[in-house]
Amino acid sequence: MRINIITLGCSKNTVDSEVLAAKWKEKGHEVVFENNKKSDIVVINTCSFIHDAKEESIDEIFIHIGRKQKGEVKKVYVIGCLAQRYKDELVEILPEIDGFFSFSELHKLLEEKSFDLLKSVNRMVSTPKHYAYLKISEGCDRECSFCAIPLIRGKQVSKPIEMIVQEAEMLAQQGAKELLLIAQDLTYYGIDIYQHRTLAKLMRKLADLKGMEWIRLHYAYPMGFPYDILEVMNEYSVFCRYLDIPLQHISDVVLKSMKRGSNKQQVYKFLETVRKTVPEIALRTTLISGYPAETRHEHRELLEFVKEMRFERLGVFAYSPEEGTAAYTLGDTVKEKEKNHRVKEIMELQETISWQHNQEKIGKVLRVLIDRKEAQFYVGRTEFDSPDVDNLVYVNVDKNLNTGEFYPVLIKEAESYDLYGSVL
Secondary structure, three states: OEEEEEEOOOHHHHHHHHHHHHHHHHOOOEEEEOOOOOEEEEEEEEOOOOHHHHHHHHHHHHHHHHHHHOOOEEEEEEEEHHHHHHHHHHHHHOOOOOEEOOHHHHHHHHOOOOOOHHHOOOOOOOOOOOEEEEEOEEOOOOOOOOOOHHHHHOOOEEOOHHHHHHHHHHHHHOOOOEEEEEOOOHHHOOHHHHOOOOHHHHHHHHOOOOOOOEEEEOOOOOOOOOOHHHHHHHHOOOEEEEEEOOOEOOOHHHHHHHOOOOOHHHHHHHHHHHHHHOOOOEEEEEEEEOOOOOOHHHHHHHHHHHHHHOOOEEEEEEOOOOOOOHHHHHOOOOOHHHHHHHHHHHHHHHHHHHHHHHHOOOOOEEEEEEEEEEOOEEEEEOOOOOOOOOOEEEEEOOOOOOOOOEEEEEEEEEOOOEEEEEEO
């Protein structure tokens, strides 16, 4: 059969789709990603993290229901977080779908006796072959009031170091030069199976991977942060001077209501320590705007925090009330128009900060990994930029460059989120 996998949401979903693809390929099926040509089966791997993600998932489902009705697709199956959380409701309102499968039911879709996404090592990579995501754990033990992930994905389950190293070696053999370590909370890795935080040990095991040039860390919870990972970043040049830390807010009032386990003073001290320990590190953070406990006062406090900390990379979500979370009982007190206004204010400030950061790079030579070619430019990234979410470097096509290779690029121009230069 020809199976087309559509992946929505986060990079953890990407890995799940790649694991499933490998299983189907082993069974002799043809597997493609995001392909609109005729196929026997379409599998939609959905997201339900926030309201917009749910809408995107539902829209995608209707697109393929329409394709099925036209005869372009024989069967449509839905998996992922939306199927996990709302299966009963979806079965009732979408009878056109041939099957909804929760995480514990994926073995039925694969026609196997049992199956565990996290225990699978083989992958059919859907990203460009020179980079790959590496999921080191599943679920989360945190109790953040706004987040439904523990309700959907369950408690923290770490993947053993040996399996992670085996998977990383396989990815390297397939051509990956950049690994992006992902989890709901990287810093909690190992507590469930080794009884202590083990991320630094894992990093040391991965540091000597043959052919690996970059390893970057995504989604590090700030409180209880294992500072030994910063020492490993300094010790091994393979680790990008880059850290993704979703801080969510800075107001003590909001942080307490969010159940983040920290206060403003602790967050400032933490960020100061990180920047002091790893010079020139690029910090990416994510914020939530319009949370129920956030008044205009707390919003201004957040703006001042962004202005003061000058994050190299930053994104903002408008708060979305999620059933079953502690914050859901607080209601949705900030009007949508006001939420959007606050998001816009933060992002306009960040655009200025990002522009200033980028102006400082003019005249410097940066090591750039080429991802693709677009018209008159090659498009690449520095070690301070993760795929799909961060800045890009546009390189003149005055020389023939190879996708997936590194080049020294002299930066000649800079915009808010893009750099322009030429290979030396």
